Amino acid sequence: MGASSVYRELYKLANDENNYSEKILASLIAIVVAFILYYILKKITYKFVFKEKRRVRIVSTLRWLLFFVATSFILYSWFNAIEGLLVGVSVIAGLLLISLKDLAINFAGYVYIKIRKPFKPGDRIEIDGYIGDVESIEILEFNINEVKGWLRSKQHTGVDLHIPNKYIFNTVLKNYTQEYPYLWIDISFTFDASSNIEKAEEIFLKIGQEELKKLVKREQNRKEMKTYLDKLSNDLELINDNILPNVSTDSVFDGLEMNLRVVVPYDEIGPIKSRIEKAIVKAVQEEDDLIFASRNHLVVNK
Secondary structure: OOHHHHHHHHHHHHOOOOOHHHHHHHHHHHHHHHHHHHHHHHHHHHHHOOOHHHHHHHHHHHHHHHHHHHHHHHHHHHOOHHHHHHHHHHHHHHHHHHHOHHHHHHHHHHHHHHHHOOOOOOOEEEEOOEEEEEEEEOOOEEEEEEEOOOOOOOOEEEEEEEEEOOHHHHOOEEEOOOOOOEEEEEEEEEEOOOOOHHHHHHHHHHHHHHHHHHHHHHHOOOHHHHHHHHHHHHOHHHOOOOOOOEEEEEEEOOEEEEEEEEEEEHHHHHHHHHHHHHHHHHHHHOOOOOOEEEEEEEEEEO
C-alpha cells in the first residue's frame, strides 16, 4: 500500500464518526507502539551514551517526542484533519508550557547569570543553604564543588552539586569572592572572670597584627589585594571596617568572651584559624593571670 493510500485510509477513518471501534483500536496501537519505541530507544541510548547527564537529556527528549507524535495521531484519528490539527496544537502547546516551564526559567537564569555575572567559575558561593566553589555554568544548571556539608571545617566534601539556574531568582545568594578573595573572621575564646583582660587583649592584637603582616607581605603585589585596600579606604559604607585586626569583648554566663577579628584569604580560613588559635593558646598558657573557660568558636563575615 502506497503512502497516498495510507493517507486516504487515515482521512476516511478520521471523518467516519461511526467507526469508534477502529478509532479506539488505532489509539491503543499508537500508545503501544510509542511505548515499544521508547523502550528500544532508551536501551540503545544507555548502550552507546556513557555520560549520565547526556543520557538523561536524550531519554527525556525521546519521551516527549514520542508523546507528541502519539498524541497527534490519536487526535487525528478522533477528529477530522482541521479540527484534529487545532485541538492537537492547543493540547500540545498547553502541555509544553506546563512541562517546559522550569526549562524556560532555567534558561532565563542562565541568561541572567551571563549578563549580570553574580558569580563566575572559581567563586565561592552560598545558595539555598549550600556552600561551594563554582565549577561550571551551563544552560540549565550550574555546578559547584561542595564545601563543608557534613564536615565541621570549611573543606571540600568531594561532592559535586548540580543546582538549577532558576534558584538565582528566588534564593538568597552569597558570593564570598566576587570582588576580592578575602573574608573577615572572628576567633573567640572565653576567659574566666578573674583573668587579666587587658593583657589578653594585648596578646590577641599582637597575634592578629603578626598574621596581617604575613598576609600583606605575601600578597602586596596581587591585584585583588590592592582593590581590596582601595575599597576599604574609599567606600564610606565601610569606614568602620578597617583592615587592621581588632578585639572586642562580650559578657557571657561563664566569664568574658574575647573576639579577635582578622582578615584572611577565603581559601585559607581553616589553616589560618588553626595557626592563630594555637598561637593564642600558647601565649595564654605562659601567663599566670590568664585562665581559659571552655568555649571557642569561629564566625565568618563578609
